[in-house]
Amino acid sequence: MTDKTILRALRGEKLPTPPIWMMRQAGRYLPEYRATRARAGDFLSLCYNPDLAAEVTLQPIRRFGFDAAILFADILLLPQALGADLWFVTGEGPRLSTISDMAGVKALRPTAEIHETLSPIYETVKMLARELPQETTLIGFAGAPWTVATYMIAGRGTPDQAPAHRLKDNDRAAFVALMERITESTIEYLDAQVRAGAEVIKLFDSWAGSLQGQDFVDFALLPTKRIIAELKSRHPTVPIIAFPREAGQGYVGFARATGADCVALDNSVTPEWGAAHVQVDGCVQGNLASRHMVTGGQALVDETRRIVAAFSGGPHIFNLGHGITPDADPDNVARMIEVVRGG
Numbered sequence: 001m002t003d004k005t006i007l008r009a010l011r012g013e014k015l016p017t018p019p020i021w022m023m024r025q026a027g028r029y030l031p032e033y034r035a036t037r038a039r040a041g042d043f044l045s046l047c048y049n050p051d052l053a054a055e056v057t058l059q060p061i062r063r064f065g066f067d068a069a070i071l072f073a074d075i076l077l078l079p080q081a082l083g084a085d086l087w088f089v090t091g092e093g094p095r096l097s098t099i100s101d102m103a104g105v106k107a108l109r110p111t112a113e114i115h116e117t118l119s120p121i122y123e124t125v126k127m128l129a130r131e132l133p134q135e136t137t138l139i140g141f142a143g144a145p146w147t148v149a150t151y152m153i154a155g156r157g158t159p160d161q162a163p164a165h166r167l168k169d170n171d172r173a174a175f176v177a178l179m180e181r182i183t184e185s186t187i188e189y190l191d192a193q194v195r196a197g198a199e200v201i202k203l204f205d206s207w208a209g210s211l212q213g214q215d216f217v218d219f220a221l222l223p224t225k226r227i228i229a230e231l232k233s234r235h236p237t238v239p240i241i242a243f244p245r246e247a248g249q250g251y252v253g254f255a256r257a258t259g260a261d262c263v264a265l266d267n268s269v270t271p272e273w274g275a276a277h278v279q280v281d282g283c284v285q286g287n288l289a290s291r292h293m294v295t296g297g298q299a300l301v302d303e304t305r306r307i308v309a310a311f312s313g314g315p316h317i318f319n320l321g322h323g324i325t326p327d328a329d330p331d332n333v334a335r336m337i338e339v340v341r342g343g
Ligand code: CP3
Pocket: 022, 023, 024, 025, 026, 027, 028, 037, 043, 070, 071, 072, 073, 074, 075, 076, 092, 093, 094, 141, 143, 157, 204, 206, 323
């Protein structure tokens, strides 16, 4: 029996103080991250260097004492392991070779070969499992299939995911085959992370909000359910956090329908709504707007207290509604933690 606070919350326990971590907690708002990234050369070299990736994962734990560390990696390493070209353009974001038809899907590498590319990531997880303070939970992660597919199809981030919607609607067979390849390889990737020492898994479906109606069921809910079922059959005690970002009404019943132990909420919903409609099914995570990490002040304190109060009736992990941005002030992060812990 472990008493790590995040694991207790994920088992459905209501705690007097919610445990806390933060999406993108290792990142450019921290001077020590920028220094290590400069040493690595570039972002991808940092991801694939276990010593340095473990170092940046630990930096926000040392500085702030978060209750969880999230593996430092990226959701786009899996497409790269499947054979996509991947590079990052400074100030713009990721670029990938694109997939536009069945031939492109068939040219991807077999799932069994992804570990050749991804083995440094498992090495990072192993190092972290050894080095983290014993009270800190280690979170592994992957992108959910729809979100990963949007990048593989468009070759970049897109505001409305239009290229992925086009393939879905115009060449359903190719789209479904791609989703299938991503789903099966995501299962193997996450299984390997758990075997290396990840204690919790998070699935990032950052673009779930652009899937409407039956598409949300078919391409956000069902792939998530399948990944969770397969991981749970192999690792029955590993909790899974699902993040169907901007799902709105789709958040309702998502944990029950997918088997997720926790649903992460973005800040397009109020914490009161989240408590009434999502937390009734179990643990929730969220959902402070990340702009408060830039603007600070009394609004940060008030909104943090409001979120803690709204979710105080059930299991809750405090987090932001999305990743912290590079222009954030580390002092605001420290203040948020202090307020969550009763200051
Ligand atoms: O949260 C963490 O601290 C763990 C590491 C992590 C990163 N990316 C590091 C990163 C995690 C969990 C991710 C997930 C991720 N990556 C998502 C899902 C979550 C979300 O934000 O919606 C997505 C969509 C990506 C793809 C991605 N990676 C984009 C679109 C970008 C560019 C945007 C940006 O912030 O620059 C990245 C780059 C990236 N991933 C950075 C970090 C720290 C910044 C890279 C740098 O140092 O220059």
